[in-house]
Amino acid sequence: MAIPLLEKYREFLSVTDETPIVSLGEGDTPLLPAPELGKKIGAEVYLKIEGCNPTGSFKDRGMTLAISKAEEKGTRAVVCASTGNTAASAATYAARAGLRCIVLLPEGKVALGKLAHISACGAEVVAIQGNFDQALEIVRYLISAFPVEVVNSINPYRIEGQTTGAFEIVDVLGNGPIYQAMPVGNAGNITAYWRGYKTYQAAGKLTRLPKMLGFQAAGAAPIVQGKPVPNPETVASAIRIGHPASWETAVQARDESGGIIDAVTDEEILAAYQLLGSVEGVFCEPASAAGVAGILKLAQEDFFRPGDIVVCIITGHGLKDPDTAIATSSTPTALTADRQAVADHLGFSP
Numbered sequence: 035m036a037i038p039l040l041e042k043y044r045e046f047l048s049v050t051d052e053t054p055i056v057s058l059g060e061g062d063t064p065l066l067p068a069p070e071l072g073k074k075i076g077a078e079v080y081l082k083i084e085g086c087n088p089t090g091s092f093k094d095r096g097m098t099l100a101i102s103k104a105e106e107k108g109t110r111a112v113v114c115a116s117t118g119n120t121a122a123s124a125a126t127y128a129a130r131a132g133l134r135c136i137v138l139l140p141e142g143k144v145a146l147g148k149l150a151h152i153s154a155c156g157a158e159v160v161a162i163q164g165n166f167d168q169a170l171e172i173v174r175y176l177i178s179a180f181p182v183e184v185v186n187s188i189n190p191y192r193i194e195g196q197t198t199g200a201f202e203i204v205d206v207l208g209n210g211p212i213y214q215a216m217p218v219g220n221a222g223n224i225t226a227y228w229r230g231y232k233t234y235q236a237a238g239k240l241t242r243l244p245k246m247l248g249f250q251a252a253g254a255a256p257i258v259q260g261k262p263v264p265n266p267e268t269v270a271s272a273i274r275i276g277h278p279a280s281w282e283t284a285v286q287a288r289d290e291s292g293g294i295i296d297a298v299t300d301e302e303i304l305a306a307y308q309l310l311g312s313v314e315g316v317f318c319e320p321a322s323a324a325g326v327a328g329i330l331k332l333a334q335e336d337f338f339r340p341g342d343i344v345v346c347i348i349t350g351h352g353l354k355d356p357d358t359a360i361a362t363s364s365t366p367t368a369l370t371a372d373r374q375a376v377a378d379h380l381g382f383s384p
């Protein structure tokens with residue numbers, strides 16, 4: 035059996051002999067070379083395929099720790115606000131641990147694959163007639179007034195668990211990359227990766243910290259604009275967030291690393307999404323393509339140098355959002371069940 039992520043990196047995490055590790059085989063995701071993308075931007079590109087986690091997103095790295103610590107404490111119920119992935123991960127790990135799980139979702143704005151996963155794992159779903167930020171405000175109230183534990187990234191164990199993504203990258207590359215690109219929504223993950231690299235630096239495991247490149251969707255870019263966005267809107271529903279909880283630490287990651295937080299349009303996100311699928315064979319959800327859209331945008335200004343090592347965090351699996359996949363693909367050709375008609379259509383001559 036695979037070693038649980040929390041065992042593997044135990045020395046860097048709040049795991050004690052009293053912690054009942056709730057694991058579903060998270061972590062150890064592929065760091066895949068992306069040669070075609072590399073040619074396009076003029077650097078060496080790797081994709082960290084976080085869709086290979088048990089619930090199809092990076093959230094499982096933090097959820098394994100948050101749920102394990104909740105169980106250690108004797109918690110009976112957990113709650114989160116979510117654009118979908120946190121909720122799918124919470125529902126799954128809570129089911130495994132036998133905890134009640136309550137999720138608050140922005141009504142009509144969560145992708146279908148996530149809804150399916152949340153339902154299958156038996157979470158109690160509340161569809162909030164509002165956005166993610168409003169749902170998170172309600173969660174803050176619930177945890178202040180009632181005996182229920184939050185498993186959003188305002189729970190410090192979530193961010194701590196997600197530092198393991200940085201450890202894995204360094205374990206493979208032998209050092210930090212030169213750049214790390216990723217989508218930014220509630221800004222927990224950029225906070226976690228930067229913390230992870232610094233933890234590894236302090237432990238003498240790397241000599242080079244990467245410059246952190248974060249990308250928000252243009253219609254949901256509060257950090258880029260320097261002010262909250264009251265009505266965020268983007269095709270990348272996972273990062274449809276107007277007031278990120280980890281705003282300050284994301285800015286800190288950007289500034290300490292000498293990096294950038296910029297915005298990419300929905301058109302740029304969808305172009306990167308289709309490029310990843312059709313050229314690199316990596317099917318991700320739209321939000322996950324934002325980091326790739328970002329480096330393609332930077333490359334237009336000759337940002338990268340040959341030999342630069344760029345890691346993009348591909349945060350979630352494409353099956354999370356089948357509606358976008360179908361809406362952005364060409365319609366199938368309908369033909370009669372006739373072998374000649376099919377051969378003719380395909381341009382095959384006898």
Ligand code: F0G
Nearest residue numbers: 116117119120219220221222223349350
């Ligand atoms: N990519 C995906 C696929 C996500 O689901 C999220 C966030 C992000 C990127 C952004 O990460 O919030 O740490 O900056 N999803 C949260 C959720 C908000 O509820 O599932 P972040």
